[in-house]
Amino acid sequence: MHQASAFHLVGPFVIGATCVLCGKTYSPQDAGYVCPCHGDEGILDVNYNYQAARSCFPGTAQPDALARLNAQPGLWRYRALLPLPWDAAVPALHVGMTPLYAAPHLAQRLGLAQVWIKDDTRQPTGSFKDRASCLGVALAKQGQVPVIATASTGNAAAALAGMAAAHKQPCVIFVPSSAPPAKIAQLQAYGATIFLVQGSYDQAFELCMEACRTMGWYNRNTAYNPCMAEGKKTAAFEIAEQLHWQVPQALFVGVGDGCIMAGLHKGFCDLERMGLIDRVPRLYGVQAAGSDFLAQAQDAGLKSPQALLTKAPIAAHTVADSISAGLPRDRVKAMNAMVGTKGSFIRVSDAEILAAIPELAAQSGVFAEPAAAAALAGLHRALELGLVQPEESVCLMITGNGLKDIASAMQACQPLAQPVELAANSAALQKVLAAKF
Numbered sequence: 001m002h003q004a005s006a007f008h009l010v011g012p013f014v015i016g017a018t019c020v021l022c023g024k025t026y027s028p029q030d031a032g033y034v035c036p037c038h039g040d041e042g043i044l045d046v047n048y049n050y051q052a053a054r055s056c057f058p059g060t061a062q063p064d065a066l067a068r069l070n071a072q073p074g075l076w077r078y079r080a081l082l083p084l085p086w087d088a089a090v091p092a093l094h095v096g097m098t099p100l101y102a103a104p105h106l107a108q109r110l111g112l113a114q115v116w117i118k119d120d121t122r123q124p125t126g127s128f129k130d131r132a133s134c135l136g137v138a139l140a141k142q143g144q145v146p147v148i149a150t151a152s153t154g155n156a157a158a159a160l161a162g163m164a165a166a167h168k169q170p171c172v173i174f175v176p177s178s179a180p181p182a183k184i185a186q187l188q189a190y191g192a193t194i195f196l197v198q199g200s201y202d203q204a205f206e207l208c209m210e211a212c213r214t215m216g217w218y219n220r221n222t223a224y225n226p227c228m229a230e231g232k233k234t235a236a237f238e239i240a241e242q243l244h245w246q247v248p249q250a251l252f253v254g255v256g257d258g259c260i261m262a263g264l265h266k267g268f269c270d271l272e273r274m275g276l277i278d279r280v281p282r283l284y285g286v287q288a289a290g291s292d293f294l295a296q297a298q299d300a301g302l303k304s305p306q307a308l309l310t311k312a313p314i315a316a317h318t319v320a321d322s323i324s325a326g327l328p329r330d331r332v333k334a335m336n337a338m339v340g341t342k343g344s345f346i347r348v349s350d351a352e353i354l355a356a357i358p359e360l361a362a363q364s365g366v367f368a369e370p371a372a373a374a375a376l377a378g379l380h381r382a383l384e385l386g387l388v389q390p391e392e393s394v395c396l397m398i399t400g401n402g403l404k405d406i407a408s409a410m411q412a413c414q415p416l417a418q419p420v421e422l423a424a425n426s427a428a429l430q431k432v433l434a435a436k437f
């Protein structure tokens with residue numbers, strides 16, 4: 001089959017991949033996208049020789065090796081623990097090593113010792129998804145696969161299209177025709193081939209899968225291609241390194257498919273195996289009340305893979321389009337992340353998500369799209385529930401830029417103080433200045 005030839009599991013220290021459902025391990029030569037025993041649900045987890053990787057990883061490398069790592073831009077300093085050959089070319093856009101800001105005003109307001117903001121609004125295409133797509137495009141190019149494809153509601157598509165443009169790698173995008181016009185314009189600008197699917201994201205996903213099988217394209221689909229979670233784990237590496245390997249107690253992130261949460265978990269577990277950190281932060285997956293598959297599963301005690309695979313999809317509706325997922329594709333890994341770190345899934349309303357946009361912006365200067373601001377809404381809820389203690393240090397993973405969804409930002413700012421109307425003359429100016437100051 002074409003499909004088998006497009007995917008290669010390679011990397012300096014990659015030793016195989018393990019199925020999250022049955023635990024069967026495949027060698028790099030034998031690994032396909034998924035475990036053949038379970039069809040598309042047999043998602044794999046990539047394994048490394050950590051002992052060998054230590055000499056080439058920040059924090060454990062000797063000074064001369066570290067100097068070479070420091071010369072790699074952004075997240076590529078972590079390529080010892082990525083599934084990509086050392087010498088493979090990567091897109092020239094600067095992905096990763098985004099700022100980690102202390103947010104003292106927010107911390108004080110929330111009554112917490114420390115709040116950190118990991119600002120992935122600053123990624124090249126405006127979202128966290130660049131961490132996965134830069135790796136996908138590098139892998140497609142390295143494997144000389146003529147086309148890379150993905151289905152997406154928006155950000156993963158923009159990330160793939162942008163990285164593909166930078167690397168001159170043809171790409172094909174399947175998006176539901178209901179996608180926000182601004183997100184489609186971003187794809188057009190990058191020059192992607194776009195299929196506007198007259199149906200849901202789930203239907204777009206299935207058509208993309210079929211196209212990849214038929215055409216032998218490289219398949220970047222989330223929670224299918226196991227390398228995408230590997231790209232996403234670099235955010236955990238950065239947070240830990242930026243804090244000199246002293247990780248926060250708790251981390252909050254918006255959850256749709258669950259791949260980001262799973263990737264963060266993988267990243268922290270990698271660091272623990274390398275001996276760089278001595279514990280993994282509790283991971284809190286924040287879900288919109290109208291798209292709360294994983295929160296529902298948690299409440300019902302459906303934590304085993306079997307239970308998660310048999311739970312029926314829900315009808316997802318939320319203002320936070322990037323975390324709208326009726327059937328989270330990476331639900332097994334995301335649940336493992338929650339259980340394994342003693343975290344929780346937290347449900348917040350659309351009103352709470354919208355209110356978090358101007359709160360985060362005004363208290364920290366970081367302007368987030370709804371799915372990203374959901375992290376702050378989730379922290380509020382966790383404090384109410386007593387899940388986080390005042391003396392703890394907390395990190396908010398801010399996954400997408402507020403400019404991605406201006407309509408929601410405008411809606412969120414409706415209840416706030418309105419701008420002062422000012423006639424364009426000096427007398428009017430003097431009048432409002434006297435009144436206001």
Ligand SMILES: *Cc1c(COP(=O)(O)O)cnc(C)c1O
Nearest residue numbers: 155256257258259260371399400
């Ligand atoms: C994709 C995305 C998420 C959620 O990631 P999942 O892997 O689907 O859980 C959160 N925020 C933003 C901005 C995203 O684009």
Ligand SMILES: [Zn+2]
Nearest residue numbers: 019022035037
């Ligand atoms: Zn399996």
